[in-house]
Amino acid sequence: MNNKELYKDLTDKVNKRIKSFAVLIDPDKIDSSAKLNQLIMMAVENKVDYFFIGGSLMMHQNLSWVVSAIKEGSNIPAILFPGNNLQLDPHADGLLLLSLISGRNPELLIGQHVLVAPVLKKSKIEIISTGYMLIHSGKPTAAGYMSHSQPIPSDKPDIAASTAMAGELLGQKVIYLDGGSGAEKPIPPRMIKMVKKSIEIPLIVGGGITNKEKALQCIESGADVVVVGNGIEKNPGLMTEVANIVERYNHSLNVHN
Template identity: 55%
Template structure:
């Protein structure tokens, strides 16, 4: 099985190079309107497109991914909210286990259901420990998962959860405050988790300005994911990308 995306993430982490991923929800984008967004992302040096969402009601997941692939070489990584969100046209799949919750369906149940389809897809599968952090407002992922998020001020819970995920074999840790979070994950929590694990750390949810993205990277995030803010202001793609990629120049 190919490991191109994951090996690239590991190499970037070893070289203290930060990455920026634009999150696209198929329910919120129209394949015909992707041209300008993809073009802007390419000019800005975006590293990845993450595609998926907690609820994908549309039926054009394949179409969205194929359109992106037609327009750019930026890798497309699936960020699925359910077993149905699998497309063989993507480059990789974040195989998410909700390790911050206690819902067995999202720890292993849905993986059992999706395993044959995922195996057959030929996708690069990246086991990912998914940690939902309280962002100050109810989120779709918390509702769908039926699991309480990690309290925003409980760094010890977050770091122990991340450590457990890594020791269980997760290749990535993804901390998410959820789409439209009022309170993004604190730098102190990111720092505590980053200092406790060796695998790459992805951070998303509530990041709406370049300064916050920059501070998250300085705290230890390896990949910054932004979706909701970009839907409202696409020009943020360039600003946040510049902020994320500037951190590598200052890292010793």
């Protein structure tokens, strides 16, 4: 995909009420070329819309390798989902510039962004400003621990909605509700619905989606992009199940229209 077209593509889909499916790859959890290539092939076969690439830590220097493999093996956009300002690769198609608006850690609201801004400004990577919100998922997650932030309680959809509205008013292009890697529970449908009704920008939702029923519930509640990562690591067949759910939902929408 050409530079500066990712966000337009996403908003065009949202305006048509078309749902998208993103597969999250943590480079630290990919330990072989065979495993990575198989994942990419499955994504191509299942018509996955986006690859999100990143994690809370970077123990191994796998990021550039993963991005290159995706670019060589598919036409699926490779979008960085960085856990810190070191997780950059100039060959990626896009980058979710995360501002952790659910927390009060200034480093993740603006601090690390200042450090990396000169590099991003000169790059050809499409930057998508993202209001990132951590939601309590039943247990502490790596994202919560590393960000030194308190997730929004899962039974407080009004706080989530107000936070999302603030992010939109501050100029964020998308809102991302996340339970974090290894989340025990997905984002509650009531919260997704309230957030979606409160904003006019795309809504991405991930964390705790371990079966097709949870994926469908997430989509029906208002998520424009559903993200699955840890669930696919444990059960690769989940990719096909979620892809089928998204395809059926979009097809039923076209039929009724």
